[in-house]
Amino acid sequence: MYMLYCLDGSRATAADMVLAEAGLPYEKRAVDITADEHQSSWFLSINPRGTIPALVDDHGCVVCETIAIMIYLCDRHSVEHLAPGPTDPQRGVMLDWLAYHAAEVQEPVKRSFYAHRYSLRAGDTEAIRKRAGDLFTQRWALVEDHLAQAGPYHLGERFSLPDIYLLVTSTYSKDLARGEFPAIDECVRRTASRQRIAPILDDHLRGLERIAAVGVPQ
Numbered sequence: 167m168y169m170l171y172c173l174d175g176s177r178a179t180a181a182d183m184v185l186a187e188a189g190l191p192y193e194k195r196a197v198d199i200t201a202d203e204h205q206s207s208w209f210l211s212i213n214p215r216g217t218i219p220a221l222v223d224d225h226g227c228v229v230c231e232t233i234a235i236m237i238y239l240c241d242r243h244s245v246e247h248l249a250p251g252p253t254d255p256q257r258g259v260m261l262d263w264l265a266y267h268a269a270e271v272q273e274p275v276k277r278s279f280y281a282h283r284y285s286l287r288a289g290d291t292e293a294i295r296k297r298a299g300d301l302f303t304q305r306w307a308l309v310e311d312h313l314a315q316a317g318p319y320h321l322g323e324r325f326s327l328p329d330i331y332l333l334v335t336s337t338y339s340k341d342l343a344r345g346e347f348p349a350i351d352e353c354v355r356r357t358a359s360r361q362r363i364a365p366i367l368d369d370h371l372r373g374l375e376r377i378a379a380v381g382v383p384q
């Protein structure tokens with residue numbers, strides 16, 4: 167049994183979707199980042215980085231980076247319908263896009279959300295958000311180009327982990343992405359309609375609405 171420390175509306179949803187798609191037994195424990203619970207001593211004793219998600223297994227093994235959780239689960243349980251195995255030639259492309267989503271595409275999302283962390287001057291916040299939107303749009307457009315050429319999924323006809331990451335990031339893209347992204351929309355539509363993913367996405371969207379209404383502590 168796995169324990170996933172997470173919050174609906176956060177990127178932890180990607181880990182939630184992998185656990186569900188893989189059919190693994192798990193429980194969820196909400197860590198409310200809008201109430202600073204991720205900075206509480208009990209949570210920092212699990213993940214000293216003070217971010218969600220965190221995954222703990224029966225042996226006490228703790229994995230905290232979203233894409234590390236996604237890959238770890240697929241490798242440990244040989245979930246080849248989500249991640250090509252180590253000797254599969256498609257693994258390199260899968261890892262490449264997954265890392266790109268986590269390191270580059272998601273980065274301006276967080277920067278926009280936590281714009282106040284990026285300058286000591288309160289008046290800079292709007293300019294930081296604007297620049298984050300520019301960067302997000304450039305990077306989103308590279309994903310669009312790839313999917314338009316090689317889609318409908320990141321690995322062509324084969325569904326895999328980066329499609330799940332893309333779906334979660336797409337829920338933050340409304341205020342950031344400028345332009346039309348039909349190939350992304352198609353990948354998102356297909357991924358969102360998967361039987362085990364659809365109910366998790368509904369919870370995520372409700373969580374996102376709540377987070378947007380309440381905000382995060384400054």
Ligand SMILES: N[C@@H](CCC(=O)N[C@@H](CS)C(=O)NCC(=O)O)C(=O)O
Binds near residue numbers: 176178268
């Ligand atoms: N590098 C981590 C970052 C995780 C992260 O930033 N999670 C956000 C929620 S989406 C969080 O915990 N935010 C709280 C904070 O940064 O204070 C990952 O990719 O999993």
